[in-house]
Amino acid sequence: MKTSLLPNLWGRLGGACFSLPNVNPVGQTIVFCRLSCGWPGERLTDHGKRWSVPLILALTLTALSLILAGCGANAKTDDPSAGAPPPARVEHEADVNIVKVDHPEQFPLAQAARIDVAPTLDVTGVVMPDVTRNVPVITLATGRVLEIHAKLGDTVAKGQLLMRVQSPDIAQAFSDHRQAIADEVLAHAQLDRAKLLFDQGAIAQKDLEVAVDADAKAKVTVETTTEHLQVLGVDPAHPASIVDIFAPISGVITDQQVTAASGTQGLASPNAFTISDLTHVWIVCDVYENNLSFVKLGEYADIRLNAYPDLALRGRIDNIAATLDPNTRTAKVRLQVGNPSGLMRLGMFVTATFHSPQTQVEATVPASAVLHLHDRDWVYVPAQGGRFERVGVQGGRMLPGNLQAVGGIKPGQQVVANALVLQNTVEQ
Numbered sequence: 001m002k003t004s005l006l007p008n009l010w011g012r013l014g015g016a017c018f019s020l021p022n023v024n025p026v027g028q029t030i031v032f033c034r035l036s037c038g039w040p041g042e043r044l045t046d047h048g049k050r051w052s053v054p055l056i057l058a059l060t061l062t063a064l065s066l067i068l069a070g071c072g073a074n075a076k077t078d079d080p081s082a083g084a085p086p087p088a089r090v091e092h093e094a095d096v097n098i099v100k101v102d103h104p105e106q107f108p109l110a111q112a113a114r115i116d117v118a119p120t121l122d123v124t125g126v127v128m129p130d131v132t133r134n135v136p137v138i139t140l141a142t143g144r145v146l147e148i149h150a151k152l153g154d155t156v157a158k159g160q161l162l163m164r165v166q167s168p169d170i171a172q173a174f175s176d177h178r179q180a181i182a183d184e185v186l187a188h189a190q191l192d193r194a195k196l197l198f199d200q201g202a203i204a205q206k207d208l209e210v211a212v213d214a215d216a217k218a219k220v221t222v223e224t225t226t227e228h229l230q231v232l233g234v235d236p237a238h239p240a241s242i243v244d245i246f247a248p249i250s251g252v253i254t255d256q257q258v259t260a261a262s263g264t265q266g267l268a269s270p271n272a273f274t275i276s277d278l279t280h281v282w283i284v285c286d287v288y289e290n291n292l293s294f295v296k297l298g299e300y301a302d303i304r305l306n307a308y309p310d311l312a313l314r315g316r317i318d319n320i321a322a323t324l325d326p327n328t329r330t331a332k333v334r335l336q337v338g339n340p341s342g343l344m345r346l347g348m349f350v351t352a353t354f355h356s357p358q359t360q361v362e363a364t365v366p367a368s369a370v371l372h373l374h375d376r377d378w379v380y381v382p383a384q385g386g387r388f389e390r391v392g393v394q395g396g397r398m399l400p401g402n403l404q405a406v407g408g409i410k411p412g413q414q415v416v417a418n419a420l421v422l423q424n425t426v427e428q
Contacts, residue, residue, distance in 0.1 A: 097390040099426050104386045107416050112363040113403070114411035119356040120397070121294040125285035125303075125335070127348040129276040135249050137273035141232050142266045143167030145258055146242065150273070152256040156247045162273060163245045165264060170234055171241040177225035178239075184218035191215040251275040254346065278346070281339045283315055285352050286330040294354040295320060295333050302353040303337060305344065313337055313344075315352070362396065363411045364403045370395055371419035379409060380416035380423075388416060 101107070147164040150156055194211035197203045229236045233243045255274035258264065264272065283303060287295055295301075295317055303313035315335030324331050335352065337344065344350075370393065371378040377395035380388045396405030409415065416422050 095389075098383065098387055099390075099422075100385065100387045101422075101425070102386065104382070104388070107380075107388070107418070107422050109382060109414045110366050110369055110417040112365050112406075112409055112411050112413045112415060115362050115364050115399070115405060116359050117362055117396075117405065118359045119294070121287075121291050121354040121356075123285045123287055123291075123333075123352050123354070125283040125350045125352045127344045127346055127350060128282045128284050129254060129278065129346055130280050130282050130336070133251070133277035133280060134254070135251070135275050135277075136271035137162060137245060137248065137275060138267065138271055139165055139233060139243065139245050139264060140266045141165055141167035141169045141243050141264070143169065143243075143264060145260055145262050145264060148258070148260045150247075150253060152253055154253050156250065156253060156275060158247055158250045160247045161244055162247055163258065164242055165245065166242050167232070168241070169266075170229075170232055170243055173225065173228050173232055173234075174236075174239040174241075177222070177229055177236060180218070180221040180225045184215075184222045187211075187215040187218035245272065247275060249275055249277060251277040276346075278342060278344075279338070279340055281337055281344055281346070283335040283337055283350055283352060285333045285335070286325075286328065287333050287354075289324055289329050289331065292320070292331060294356055299354075301335060301355070303335070304351045304353070306349050306351070308343060311343065361411065362405045362407060363409050363413070364399060364405050365409075365415055366417055367398065367402050367404045368418045368420065369415045370404055370406060371423055373423070377406070378419065379406070380419050381409070382414055382416070388422060 143165045144167075145163055146166050148162075149164075150160070150162045156162070191211040191214070194203060194208045198205070198208045226236050233245065234240065252275065253273050254276040255271070257270040258272040263269075297317055297320060299317050300314050301317065303315050305311055305313075315337035317333060318336045319332075319334040321332040365379065369379050371380070371390075372395075377393050378390050379393050381391050383389045391408060393406040393408035396407065398404055
């Protein structure tokens with residue numbers, strides 16, 4: 001109903017009208033009227049017609065209701081969200097793991113499938129050298145280090161020169177060796193002369209025996225001094241006071257205890273170098289006592305390096321510690337792994353996967369159905385009355401088809417296909 005018609009109406013009703021334009025939100029004119037009426041029951045006259053007061057009030061209320069109805073219609077038309085579906089309203093139950101939504105159909109469900117797998121145990125390990133392949137580099141000579149030809153971390157080959165030591169022990173050993181050779185020559189000459197005299201009857205039998213004994217002892221002394229020089233690491237045929245120290249095996253120098261111009265006291269000093277053969281290494285893992293059923297001597301475990309996640313290796317379990325760490329309740333489990341390429345470096349972290357000999361039934365769900373919250377894994381399962389319950393699960397390995405094995409629910413059980421969407425709705 002247009003406001004321009006109101007003056008005519010009120011003119012007929014004998015009332016006086018005035019308007020205030022644009023005072024309501026929709027821009028319509030509100031009309032205020034003053035009725036020209038007398039006492040109750042008095043009739044009003046306009047153009048020869050009379051109206052009763054109740055009739056005038058009824059017409060006034062009808063006009064106002066039409067105006068308000070028009071305002072409401074315009075307001076409803078201007079609302080852009082009038083045609084949108086109602087949002088899901090969440091009601092929190094007393095249990096924080098149970099939520100109720102008024103539109104549960106907005107959250108599609110997925111059914112957990114069944115898979116027969118062998119349980120696995122993933123633990124973190126550290127690459128360590130095989131101590132049976134560690135060889136110390138020592139020198140028995142006491143003296144001063146003249147030259148260093150290798151350092152910590154170098155890869156050396158067997159027979160490579162590592163350092164040179166000047167030692168008075170070497171000089172004394174060569175002196176003793178030369179004296180022994182001279183004594184042996186003299187003893188041999190005396191024996192020849194004693195034999196000649198004995199044949200002529202010039203000496204007694206006992207004098208010949210003394211000469212034979214002296215010659216034999218001289219030979220023993222020569223052999224002893226020769227071995228002494230060889231133990232000190234020098235060539236008896238090349239007298240010198242300097243001894244060269246060579247690498248006994250090929251490998252990597254993993255420890256160094258000498259520097260240039262430092263002194264060495266033979267066996268009383270620490271090992272000058274330690275060379276490790278890293279073609280075979282150990283991986284040492286800490287396994288909790290309740291998981292020791294997964295590891296058995298002689299079995300193999302899958303090894304993956306954090307630095308090379310696409311590289312798959314296998315290691316054999318060759319030792320399980322006989323005692324547990326009283327603080328962590330773990331046992332040391334040692335794996336032997338070949339390292340011909342040298343990719344595994346000492347101190348690297350790896351993930352070792354141990355396989356149980358027995359199989360068990362597990363459930364698989366879409367990876368999106370697993371919610372990672374507060375360092376735990378959860379899924380939402382439907383309950384009665386439009387409710388969903390958040391259930392803790394044990395997230396397993398990823399499977400083809402964007403599926404994930406989980407423990408804590410049974411195959412065939414329904415879960416919310418996208419747990420993150422429901423969780424976001426709950427938090428809002």
